[in-house]
Amino acid sequence: MKRFHVVLNAFSDDIEKQISEICGLTEYLLEDVKKGNTFIVGDGKMDEDDKHRLAEMAPTKSVIFVILKNLHTEMILDCLMETMCFGDVYLFGSSSFGQEMAIRLGKRSDGSSATGCQWAALSESIVYVKKQVYSNHMMATFCMENSPFCISAARGLEGAMPKAGKSEKEIKTIDKTKDQYPANLTNTIFEEKKPSGGLQTASFVLVGGRGVKNKAGADALARAAEGIHAEFGASRPVVMNAWAAMDKLIGVSGSMIHPKVCITAGVSGAAALYAGIEKSGFIIAINRDENAPIMRKADVVIVDDCQEVLRALQICMEKERADETQAD
């Protein structure tokens, strides 16, 4: 019988997202997968209350806290290797931590690893995973060859969180703070990321693509976004040219958004970008080229210059606003 273990990173403050991703991944794992351990790695700042709260959210009954001086993958790998059994399945979130851990653990234990997976399932003892390939154009199903199976989730996956358990959790703590740490990284300075201006939660987003042409064009579009009360996002060429900040990036490499309405302006509709907006309720594409791929991936399309249409839309919405205020 297989056991599945979950590995969560409490150095990051998005544990709930990690759990939701893993639950999304395992929705189809058959019932007979015996639940194993949830490993939660964090530092000594976690008090008993924090631990209790985190343990409650864990998808398994057995919870093992691994306490580290700092987030050092070598120390975590050692710990996981010590408790590993043949046939085990290890599940990780979509972050770079999850991806690194899945790959390294798979390799180190002579098992196999799969990253960025949308789905994992077990059939007759074989582990199958699904993931997007060919720059998000195709969904591939793979069979994993060797045990243990180390799987990390795709970005943007969401699954139902486990219900707070009736049964008591079994909590263990492994303290690794006094161990010898490899000294290959020193003088580390951490800067917290600025919040990305609400793209994740916005209900209306305007995404600018290479069709903005330059920094001035991107700035004009960002102002138009403000004028129509939408959040501004950008495609990869726009941020790679530094016409907009990196935290505006939409797509598989940036934010995966789910607004009610998304307008794309000067975006061709490459699958890597589209994966980031596909959960939008309604998509409007403005592109000069009626044959651009986005024109068949949007609900409504306008064939025209994106700056002109947005300027006009801003004026139209400002006028409506003024009329409404007057009527009030």
Add this chain to the structure above:
Amino acid sequence: MIRILGSFKVVPDLDQISEEEWASDPANRIDTSYVKKILSCYDESGLEMMLKFSDESGDFGVPVQLDAVTIGRKMNENYLKTLYALGFTEATRIECEKEIQFWPEWTAGILSEFMNQTERYDLVVMGNRSADEENGKVPFLLAEELGWPCISQVVEIIPEDEAHVKVRYEVDNGYCTSVVQLPCILSIGDVPCSFLRVPTLKDRMQKGKKEIHRVKIEDLGISETFEGLQPDLSLVNLEVIDQSRPGVILDGMNAEEKAEKLYQTYLKGRVEL
């Protein structure tokens, strides 16, 4: 001297394939052989970052040698010639005419054998993933093969001294800057303004003609028929991801008319004024 190896992959430009073509492949095996080839975008950033590092290294009194390696067909040599023209010292193509896909363990195994057989390297720079496979596995697998540390999502590499580099990299909730002891593998994330620079015609003529080293896979002790080797993942099925939506065209005499229609018909009530 710090010796840096830049590893890159040449991939088909998948954005050039139309939706019909993705959907029409009967065997669900995509033939990308006819599609224009490009430098995988994260690898391109890595190569440009190596050049920037080398530009700055003089100020720190750290001599640097830049080398490059790629696994693939003869056409990849055009990129190696460009790298020579840009000042790279040694450029190697590991010859492989076959299209090997979904097998990052194989790529990492070959690169590790190549590194064991060549001179000492202090740093390997590579993109964090390629467009066609999207595994992000090669840098970590190579690190495991070599027993080296690997830092991923790197966005800046700054010279420090002959045994260390300073690296800025993205982590889950922010950015870290650390001094890293060599040897190490750096896998490159999204870095603004990291398009590979274009060599001058003079440099192409003078430096771009240097001989490219060619290595056969068998010479690395790996059988070309891949006997005894197996990928972690075996492909069972491929399906097209259907992203289509109705694409209703909004007509009008000019941008103003279209914008007005857009607001009145589709946005009013859907978005807040």
